[in-house]
Amino acid sequence: xxxxxxxxxxxxxxxxxxxxxxxxxxxxxxxxxxxxxxxxxxxxxxxxxxxxxxxxxxxxxxxxxxxxxxxxxxxxxxxxxxxxxxxxxxxxxxxxxxxxxxxxxxxxxxxxxxxxxxxxxxxxxxxxxxxxxxxxxxxxxxxxxxxxxxxxxxxxxxxxxxxxxxxxxxxxxxxxxxxxxxxxxxxxxxxxxxxxxxxxxxxxxxxxxxxxxxxxxxxxxxxxxxxxxxxxxxxxxxxxxxxxxxxxxxxxxxxxxxxxxxxxxxxxxxxxxxxxxxxxxxxxxxxxxxxxxxxxxxxxxxxxxxxxxxxxxxxxxxxxxxxxxxxxxxxxxxxxxxxxxxxxxxxxxxxxxxxxxxxxxxxxxxxxxxxxxx
Numbered sequence: 581x582x583x584x585x586x587x588x589x590x591x592x593x594x595x596x597x598x599x600x601x602x603x604x605x606x607x608x609x610x611x612x613x614x615x616x617x618x619x620x621x622x623x624x625x626x627x628x629x630x631x632x633x634x635x636x637x638x639x640x641x642x643x644x645x646x647x648x649x650x651x652x653x654x655x656x657x658x659x660x661x662x663x664x665x666x667x668x669x670x671x672x673x674x675x676x677x678x679x680x681x682x683x684x685x686x687x688x689x690x691x692x693x694x695x696x697x698x699x700x701x702x703x704x705x706x707x708x709x710x711x712x713x714x715x716x717x718x719x720x721x722x723x724x725x726x727x728x729x730x731x732x733x734x735x736x737x738x739x740x741x742x743x744x745x746x747x748x749x750x751x752x753x754x755x756x757x758x759x760x761x762x763x764x765x766x767x768x769x770x771x772x773x774x775x776x777x778x779x780x781x782x783x784x785x786x787x788x789x790x791x792x793x794x795x796x797x798x799x800x801x802x803x804x805x806x807x808x809x810x811x812x813x814x815x816x817x818x819x820x821x822x823x824x825x826x827x828x829x830x831x832x833x834x835x836x837x838x839x840x841x842x843x844x845x846x847x848x849x850x851x852x853x854x855x856x857x858x859x860x861x862x863x864x865x866x867x868x869x870x871x872x873x874x875x876x877x878x879x880x881x882x883x884x885x886x887x888x889x890x891x892x893x894x895x896x897x898x899x900x901x902x903x904x905x906x907x908x909x910x911x912x913x914x915x916x917x918x919x920x921x922x923x924x925x926x927x928x929x930x931x932x933x934x935x936x937x938x939x940x941x942x943x944x945x946x947x948x949x950x951x952x953x954x
Contacts, residue, residue, distance in 0.1 A: 611640060711733065712733045729752075731743075735808045740755040839916045840916065892917070896915060
């Protein structure tokens with residue numbers, strides 16, 4: 581068959597159901613293919629496939645194809661490959677999308693095609709056993725140095741613990757699985773495997789920043805935390821479906837970045853702070869890697885008299901940045917300033933998403949306990 585005919589056939593194969601999105605991250609219109617695995621992938625995932633050349637050989641769909649290669653793609657395709665390589669993915673296991681960090685996407689690809697973790701359940705032991713211990717590099721709260729610390733995750737005790745000394749009997753911190761969250765933050769932490777772990781201590785958020793030199797180890801820790809959260813929620817919400825529970829396992833922050841803020845009297849000068857929007861909690865820190873927030877603001881819903889406005893009251897003084905935001909709560913107004921109009925727009929959109937969402941019953945309890953810190 582002439583190359584033109586083969587390439588036309590390839591386009592027909594691409595148009596089949598399942599082949600219209602990347603087999604690994606779901607990005608629409610994949611423009612690369614793995615000849616050895618028979619899957620269509622996006623350009624970003626094709627680069628990750630190149631890191632396992634003994635498993636996957638990639639080729640652009642724009643290249644000239646011969647009939648034999650097209651037949652191979654036609655015989656497999658994304659749906660058939662998914663049925664094989666993803667047949668036993670646990671409900672709690674995190675499936676990365678194209679917006680996730682490179683390390684997370686690469687480990688998903690390696691887990692599927694190189695390690696065959698989802699064809700053999702015994703290979704899932706590191707994150708599904710209900711208990712995990714090991715050493716992670718943890719950032720020191722005071723000096724910012726990363727030191728090796730022993731961590732233990734135990735579903736039986738409902739906690740993630742870490743120890744300052746190798747032979748210590750008592751943990752330095754006990755983080756309840758109930759309030760635990762984990763999110764990869766490679767840029768912020770300065771390491772491709774950087775993971776930010778948060779938990780509530782006395783109803784305030786505490787941050788821990790960790791990494792491991794082995795990417796698989798770090799992703800196994802992440803999925804072990806998700807497994808523990810999944811099993812905790814199954815007990816807490818009997819009868820809830822996997823589809824309802826999985827979005828609650830871990831969450832990425834809605835938005836992060838620098839803004840300026842002023843105090844409750846609006847007469848103090850504006851100070852630059854790092855802000856993190858975690859669901860309905862808006863937290864601010866002096867430094868992005870601080871262990872504790874300087875303060876937290878609860879963002880409720882419009883039904884409960886929370887609103888967000890572009891701009892600042894006319895009498896406002898002392899801000900260096902010109903793009904203001906006012907958040908009106910039942911108690912007071914919070915004033916912020918952004919460096920650029922684009923940042924202002926993004927923050928307002930994030931606040932609006934939360935304010936437009938009705939509050940859940942348990943969120944009223946959070947609001948009641950909330951202490952607005954100046």
